[in-house]
Amino acid sequence: MSLFQQTSNVLDIPTGRLKMDILGPRWQKDKVVVVMGATGTGKSRLSIDIATQFPSEIINSDKMQVYKGLDVVTNKISEQEMSGVPHHLLGVVNPNTEFTATDFCDMTSLAVESILTRGLLPIIVGGSNSYVEALMDGGDYRFRSRYDCCFLWVDVSMPVLHEFVCKRVDQMVRNGMVDEVRDMFDPTADYSRGIRKSIGVPEFDSYFRAEPYLDEENRARLLGEAVSEIKMNTCKLATRQLEKIQRLRNVKGWNIHRIDATEVFCKSGKEADKAWEKQVARPSAAILGEFLYNFPTPSTATVGTAKEYFPQCLVA
Structure with a gap:
């Protein structure tokens, strides 16, 4: 069971609208979460974990998964893996047409607004960092001026990946x-x-x-x-994706939170699930707790139970 599922059980969290103003002043900007990482690092898994805790909808930012068809080749998340979480920009575009970064920015902006009007948290997830960069830094930074973004980077050592x-x-x-x-x-x-x-x-x-x-x-x-x-x-792609994230973080100065999932990929079965909870789910939950509700973020070395940083007023 993931940390987020445990949190829901502990806090008796119902499905519904995120309660944004219960802790004080309303957010200055609407919040958007962006999950990044090279191919195969577990971005989809983390996005579903987040969405099972915070009422959310997911927007795909993988430039190949946006097309209809080739579900195996493009490694699309299955309906079962979605766990009932709505996904946008996934398998919706004619496979013979050219889907551009501009198309992505336009469609994602519409999806974000639609999700927010329903009181839900938009989560943008995928490996096409050029699309995410165009969304964040294009159009005179219009997207960033409107939304407060939290970037989570699921990283795995390249030899292991x-x-x-x-x-x-x-x-x-x-x-x-x-x-x-x-x-x-x-x-x-x-x-x-x-x-x-x-x-x-x-x-x-x-x-x-x-x-x-x-x-x-x-x-x-x-x-x-x-x-x-x-x-x-595929290995070359993973290396390029890592280099792009490092450039966004180290050269362009994006505030990207690195989550090291290497240990997860060195284990199997239940041990891998335990490592995922400790190394990925818990640190991510702590970061999002601070981002969404201004709670202090415990260090990853001392993170305790979810109850320590998620009070019983997150959703209603």
């Missing part, structure tokens, strides 16, 4: 990735537009073109080469 994403690609193959891409294969397709830019699509091009003419051994060899290329490109 690279090993994990390679295993995840193998699992995606077992989950039907090859057939999923084969079903939309078009030898005349443009891999520079739409969903076909996704890692896991162009890498199969040579395999699908040659597949009908190869014996079983050579098909297996060519397929293995395609999968290896997907792993390599």
Whole structure:
């Protein structure tokens, strides 16, 4: 059970509107949470954890997951994993069109306003940091002038993350990735537009073109080469994403809270879940408690139970 679920049980928190003004003056600006991180670090998991504690809706900021289709290739969160939390900008765009950063900014701004009018907390989550940067720093900083943003960065040591994403690609193959891409294969397709830019699509091009003419051994060899290329490109993507976050934090001066999840990925089963609660869920809950309600943030080394920093008046 996550920390956020424990908190709900301890505090008997009902579903409903966030009570923003019960602790004193109303917020000067409406609040928005942004969950960042390289591919595979657990951003979606953390966003759902947050949303099960604070009545929220989630806005996807992954530039490939915004398209319809290729759910395995783009690693879209499943309906079961959503735990009933509404998601925006997820699987809604024609896969053959080009979805731009400007489109993202326009649609996200509308989604944020819609979520806030219902008294809920908007959570923007995804790995496309260029989209998030355009939203935050574009248009004369219009978004930031209107909203107070809290940035949570789920970080994992690159060697550990690279090993994990390679295993995840193998699992995606077992989950039907090859057939999923084969079903939309078009030898005349443009891999520079739409969903076909996704890692896991162009890498199969040579395999699908040659597949009908190869014996079983050579098909297996060519397929293995395609999968290896997907792993390599995914690891390169993770490295670029990390570099972008570090630039936003260290060069542009964004106040990004780093949450180290490396220990989680070095464990398995219940031990990994315990590490997630201790290393990710609890520190994130403390940071959000301060951000949303101006409660002091305990150090991650001494974080106690959720009851210490979430009184019984968070929602009504």
